[in-house]
Amino acid sequence: MLPITNDIAIPLSEVDIRAVRSQGAGGQNVNKVATAVHLRFDIAASSLPADLKQRLLTLKDRRITREGVIVIKAQRQRSQEQNRQEALRRLQELVSRASAIRRRRRPTRPTQGSQKRRLHQKAKRGRVKSARGRVMDVDE
Numbered sequence: 001m002l003p004i005t006n007d008i009a010i011p012l013s014e015v016d017i018r019a020v021r022s023q024g025a026g027g028q029n030v031n032k033v034a035t036a037v038h039l040r041f042d043i044a045a046s047s048l049p050a051d052l053k054q055r056l057l058t059l060k061d062r063r064i065t066r067e068g069v070i071v072i073k074a075q076r077q078r079s080q081e082q083n084r085q086e087a088l089r090r091l092q093e094l095v096s097r098a099s100a101i102r103r104r105r106r107p108t109r110p111t112q113g114s115q116k117r118r119l120h121q122k123a124k125r126g127r128v129k130s131a132r133g134r135v136m137d138v139d140e
Helices: 050-056 080-100 112-130
Strands: 015-020 036-042 067-072
Touching: 015 112, 036 080, 050 080, 067 080
Parallel strands: none
Antiparallel strands: 015 036, 036 067
16 A cells, blocks of 8 residues: 555555666667666546545646546666655655645735725826826926
């Protein structure tokens, strides 16, 4: 089980992790070991709650495909196990971001001071706008 938050966990059997060979310039790294990791997680087929699945599907993230599959690629200059852990950590962050409940800020009433300042600024703007077309008389 991959713990996401206190009450949500993803079974590792639902996460498809494949080791792939690092991409490089034409044939120069033929002997390179498979260190890169591609993680695939199908949102629709997972055991996550329905509301969390919906939030994940509507989340704007380039790692979520139109088909509802999360694809994470981890490829750094480190071991395959470290890349695997990094990909799982990124999946955890993505799901926890979707599971966070956004609190809406309650609209507050403007204070008397802020209303007074606003009206003062509004009147000042009106005076400036009305004076734009006039020619000012300068006494010598």
